[in-house]
Amino acid sequence: MIWQASPVFRIRRPAKDLRAASGKSIDIIEIKFKNKNLIMPHPSFLDEIEKYSGVTVAQCYQCYRCTNGCPVARDMDIVPHRVIAYIIKGEREKVLSSKALWTCLQCITCSVRCPNGIDIARVIETARRLSIESGLAARRDTRFFDGLMIDSVERHGRLYELGTIMRYRLSKKEFFKDAALGLDMIRRGRIGLAPHNIRDRKTLRAIIREIREGTGK
Numbered sequence: 001m002i003w004q005a006s007p008v009f010r011i012r013r014p015a016k017d018l019r020a021a022s023g024k025s026i027d028i029i030e031i032k033f034k035n036k037n038l039i040m041p042h043p044s045f046l047d048e049i050e051k052y053s054g055v056t057v058a059q060c061y062q063c064y065r066c067t068n069g070c071p072v073a074r075d076m077d078i079v080p081h082r083v084i085a086y087i088i089k090g091e092r093e094k095v096l097s098s099k100a101l102w103t104c105l106q107c108i109t110c111s112v113r114c115p116n117g118i119d120i121a122r123v124i125e126t127a128r129r130l131s132i133e134s135g136l137a138a139r140r141d142t143r144f145f146d147g148l149m150i151d152s153v154e155r156h157g158r159l160y161e162l163g164t165i166m167r168y169r170l171s172k173k174e175f176f177k178d179a180a181l182g183l184d185m186i187r188r189g190r191i192g193l194a195p196h197n198i199r200d201r202k203t204l205r206a207i208i209r210e211i212r213e214g215t216g217k
């Protein structure tokens with residue numbers, strides 16, 4: 001739906017603050033100026049991200065330094081500088097349902113490399129929380145796997161790789177998938193057969209519980 005605000009301003013879908021008038025929200029505002037279409041930020045999504053992350057995202061000038069330094073950019077469906085661009089453009093659903101949010105390792109390389117001081121890792125972490133809250137994360141298998149990993153850390157104090165992978169495969173009914181690779185990794189000593197629990201698991205569980213209660217997840 002194209003919402004006509006004036007002969008100059010054209011809005012693809014009515015803005016949040018105009019919701020009362022139309023009952024719908026927008027992804028992008030398009031401004032027509034001198035016969036050119038200018039894409040403007042979605043006011044509510046950009047505000048939402050900046051408010052919850054405390055990071056001024058709109059300063060990005062798309063230099064790609066974040067993406068160039070990201071160790072997992074090749075596995076992402078939306079690379080870091082594009083995540084930032086989509087946030088500025090207001091592509092809420094695209095960002096919050098992306099695989100990239102759950103591929104990110106939170107290594108903060110991108111944040112350190114950004115010449116504008118934009119903490120991209122923090123932005124991604126904020127987007128993850130919004131993704132869970134909005135229910136969009138549920139579409140992602142990576143989010144499910146992420147939950148299993150946190151569960152494992154909560155139980156053992158560190159990740160028990162074999163147990164986590166087995167739980168994942170069983171839940172998918174993929175009983176023998178990657179079995180040969182797993183056996184090879186055990187033989188080479190890359191993953192252990194049994195979990196290695198830390199001593200003070202009680203404190204760690206209390207920390208995780210506190211975080212969950214703080215975020216409501």
Ligand code: SF4
Nearest residue numbers: 060062063064066114
């Ligand atoms: S490094 Fe910073 S300024 Fe450059 S594209 Fe990434 S977020 Fe934008």
Ligand code: SF4
Nearest residue numbers: 070104105107108110
């Ligand atoms: S924090 Fe995430 S997005 Fe940034 S460089 Fe590390 S893996 Fe890539």
